[in-house]
Amino acid sequence: MILVLNAGSSSIKFALYDQSLERVLSGIADEIGGASSLCVGSDRKLIGLPDHAAALSVILDNLPVQVGDLSAVGHRVVHGGSDLTAPCRVTPAVRDRIKANSALAPLHNPHNLAAIDRLTALVPEVPQVACFDTAFHATNPSVAVQYAVPPDVTARGIRRYGFHGLSYAGLVASVRHATGTPLPTRLLALHLGNGVSLCAIHEGKSVACTMGYSPVSGLTMGTRVGEIDANAVLRLVEEDGIDATSGLLNHESGLRGLSGGVSDMRALLAEDTEAARFAVAHFCYWVARQAGSMMAAMGGVDAIAFTGGIGENGSDIRQRILAALDWAGATLDVDANALHATVISLCDAAIPVWIIPADEERQIARHVSEVLAA
Numbered sequence: 001m002i003l004v005l006n007a008g009s010s011s012i013k014f015a016l017y018d019q020s021l022e023r024v025l026s027g028i029a030d031e032i033g034g035a036s037s038l039c040v041g042s043d044r045k046l047i048g049l050p051d052h053a054a055a056l057s058v059i060l061d062n063l064p065v066q067v068g069d070l071s072a073v074g075h076r077v078v079h080g081g082s083d084l085t086a087p088c089r090v091t092p093a094v095r096d097r098i099k100a101n102s103a104l105a106p107l108h109n110p111h112n113l114a115a116i117d118r119l120t121a122l123v124p125e126v127p128q129v130a131c132f133d134t135a136f137h138a139t140n141p142s143v144a145v146q147y148a149v150p151p152d153v154t155a156r157g158i159r160r161y162g163f164h165g166l167s168y169a170g171l172v173a174s175v176r177h178a179t180g181t182p183l184p185t186r187l188l189a190l191h192l193g194n195g196v197s198l199c200a201i202h203e204g205k206s207v208a209c210t211m212g213y214s215p216v217s218g219l220t221m222g223t224r225v226g227e228i229d230a231n232a233v234l235r236l237v238e239e240d241g242i243d244a245t246s247g248l249l250n251h252e253s254g255l256r257g258l259s260g261g262v263s264d265m266r267a268l269l270a271e272d273t274e275a276a277r278f279a280v281a282h283f284c285y286w287v288a289r290q291a292g293s294m295m296a297a298m299g300g301v302d303a304i305a306f307t308g309g310i311g312e313n314g315s316d317i318r319q320r321i322l323a324a325l326d327w328a329g330a331t332l333d334v335d336a337n338a339l340h341a342t343v344i345s346l347c348d349a350a351i352p353v354w355i356i357p358a359d360e361e362r363q364i365a366r367h368v369s370e371v372l373a374a
Helices: 052-061 092-104 109-122 135-139 165-179 230-240 242-251 254-259 265-270 274-297 308-313 315-324 334-338 360-373
Strands: 002-007 012-017 023-030 037-040 043-046 072-077 128-132 186-192 196-202 205-209 303-307 353-355
Touching: 002 052, 002 109, 002 360, 012 052, 012 360, 023 052, 023 360, 037 052, 052 109, 072 109, 072 360, 092 109, 109 128, 128 360, 135 165, 135 205, 165 186, 165 196, 165 303, 165 353, 165 360, 186 274, 186 308, 196 274, 205 274, 230 242, 254 265, 254 274, 265 274, 265 315, 274 315, 303 308, 308 315, 315 334
Parallel strands: 002 072, 072 128, 186 303, 303 353
Antiparallel strands: 002 012, 012 023, 023 037, 037 043, 186 196, 196 205
16 A cells, blocks of 8 residues: 655645555545644544644554555655655655755645654654655756846756646646547646646646746736736835735735635636626636747647646636637537536647646655656
8 A cells, every 4th residue: 555645734635545556545634733624535523633743643543554554655745946856765865855945845845844754753664755746847948947047046946946746747647548649749738726837748748837936926826926026026025024925925816816805716706796707817818828838838739638626627717718729729619618528629629628637646656656666
């Protein structure tokens, strides 16, 4: 059995896979440090989880196997920096590099590392594999990742990294099974959820991503600002302070900022207000506009794939985005789109359009299996 852990700032998602990578169970320890609960499958119970260590212990106690009998544990680690660019066994050296990269992802890497350390203490004999959300974008060319700043600034880690890499890697691995067709040479992938990014995938490898140094950049998201001029940020910092500005750009902007407090796309679509309509229009405009940028990065497009919560379930959002991309040959089948079918383009469309469910946990399990086999 392979245990997959995804430790966030206030939760730990987990899933258990057998050797054929079939999911045995999944769950989440949520609202750690607050009104916490544990969900295993469909069974949810309120339980006191004061910190991540306590949450991990409860998760391990609720597994159908003893932790020492696991073949391996796979961890989602948000940031691998510029040196950890592929899934790898956790060694003392790798552990130190994850810690060193915590400055790049201060809300995530420390929690990822805490789970690794706790398991190392409990079951040092069980292999652990770190899978990095930034790694898929390590194939981006230098012109795509380097900001136009002096080399000494770049040397401090100030560059584009890109995120949602595990989602995109899983999408690439799933295309043939999901669609019955080979992986296209030039695939535009749209990960649309509370976090939003686009990725240009050429021959299975990322060549461009809308996210940059952090997940706050790029597109309009649930609460993150996306694209904003650096001088505007400097003014906000000068007038409001760094903490307030950080909170604004990460937690009070995006759909929430535009709509006056609503970050959930379903709620916005149900609201008949000018602010809600504008927030949705802003979201779709910037996705379509940056989609053109991703197409340029790979010299065109051969297929488009939607993934993520909004990408998989938002038929109206997909329709609006594809209407703006009709020039590229992505002609929507309205009925298939309403049914959330795998193929939502017309049969004679120049560019096929697909819905491929995100499954980051399975991709982590796949990475773990590959690392162990190697």
